[in-house]
Amino acid sequence: MELYIERGYDNTTVAEIANRTGLTERTFFRHFADKREVLFGGAGALQELLVNAVAAAPGPAAPIDVVAVALDAIGSMLDDREYSRQRQTVIAANAELRERELIKLASLAAALADALRARGVEDSTATLTAEAGIAVFRVAFQRWINENETRDLAAIIRTSLEELKAITRA
Amino acid sequence: MELYIERGYDNTTVAEIANRTGLTERTFFRHFADKREVLFGGAGALQELLVNAVAAAPGPAAPIDVVAVALDAIGSMLDDREYSRQRQTVIAANAELRERELIKLASLAAALADALRARGVEDSTATLTAEAGIAVFRVAFQRWINENETRDLAAIIRTSLEELKAITRA
Numbered sequence: 001m002e003l004y005i006e007r008g009y010d011n012t013t014v015a016e017i018a019n020r021t022g023l024t025e026r027t028f029f030r031h032f033a034d035k036r037e038v039l040f041g042g043a044g045a046l047q048e049l050l051v052n053a054v055a056a057a058p059g060p061a062a063p064i065d066v067v068a069v070a071l072d073a074i075g076s077m078l079d080d081r082e083y084s085r086q087r088q089t090v091i092a093a094n095a096e097l098r099e100r101e102l103i104k105l106a107s108l109a110a111a112l113a114d115a116l117r118a119r120g121v122e123d124s125t126a127t128l129t130a131e132a133g134i135a136v137f138r139v140a141f142q143r144w145i146n147e148n149e150t151r152d153l154a155a156i157i158r159t160s161l162e163e164l165k166a167i168t169r170a
Numbered sequence: 171m172e173l174y175i176e177r178g179y180d181n182t183t184v185a186e187i188a189n190r191t192g193l194t195e196r197t198f199f200r201h202f203a204d205k206r207e208v209l210f211g212g213a214g215a216l217q218e219l220l221v222n223a224v225a226a227a228p229g230p231a232a233p234i235d236v237v238a239v240a241l242d243a244i245g246s247m248l249d250d251r252e253y254s255r256q257r258q259t260v261i262a263a264n265a266e267l268r269e270r271e272l273i274k275l276a277s278l279a280a281a282l283a284d285a286l287r288a289r290g291v292e293d294s295t296a297t298l299t300a301e302a303g304i305a306v307f308r309v310a311f312q313r314w315i316n317e318n319e320t321r322d323l324a325a326i327i328r329t330s331l332e333e334l335k336a337i338t339r340a
């Protein structure tokens with residue numbers, strides 16, 4: 001990540017990453033399919049956490065409340081603000097990475113909708129709730145990595161969700 | 171579009187499209203940058219319509235109501251259900267096209283948020299409202315191209331927006 005910031009993503013080779021982190025290239029490729037995976041390897045864990053949190057949410061609850069619980073779990077998992085800031089700087093500077101990020105977020109929304117359907121939520125309600133939830137997450141995440149922001153991510157997610165409710169109540 | 175359905179997107183050449191439509195290749199390239207543009211060339215017009223509708227929405231209004239007016243304009247513009255169905259079939263079958271569609275929808279959300287900011291809507295409220303609006307559009311569009319659906323797109327968009335309001339009221 002430091003190298004991506006220093007030299008730019010396109011100008012960084014796997015050999016340089018391996019060297020900086022004290023790994024051999026062979027060990028690097030045992031952990032990451034390619035250098036893009038250094039940035040997106042965490043997406044699987046994030047999705048799993050989200051899906052599990054939806055499945056584990058207690059009893060009959062409104063879909064939006066289930067999503068709130070799941071987002072809370074994500075908010076508690078992402079706690080390295082400086083790392084997230086650096087990662088976002090690298091992604092913002094590269095069109096291919098921006099596209100990859102969009103795709104990962106769309107997958108996250110689709111997985112969230114599936115998890116809601118598995119709880120018996122009706123098809124289009126599941127999609128709408130999941131999309132709204134991911135929109136809240138994106139806005140909250142952007143706020144969280146702002147230079148002067150001090151609240152933790154979970155708190156900002158809760159505020160943003162309240163804001164969405166206020167907007168649609170209008 | 172017929173060729174994409176018949177032969178698959180990847181197996182269709184510009185020469186074949188030109189031939190089928192009675193154009194020379196040269197004329198084809200005067201209208202489209204490449205064969206992908208046949209599918210996504212309308213995105214610019216859609217975005218312009220959306221942005222103009224937001225700018226033209228009357229006086230002080232809640233952001234969600236402004237978005238409702240703009241979505242109504244889109245709903246009235248898209249009236250060829252059979253074409254939209256075919257287009258979606260082609261896109262769904264091709265990973266590159268699915269990614270392109272995601273990127274176009276993200277651009278649409280960003281443009282909608284910018285248009286709301288230009289009306290004086292606060293930064294994160296604009297983003298949240300725009301993302302929610304595009305989520306409504308996507309869900310409504312999917313319903314509209316369903317085989318047995320007979321309502322027009324504008325009507326389905328209005329229903330889906332009401333559904334989002336009900337979800338977040340929970």
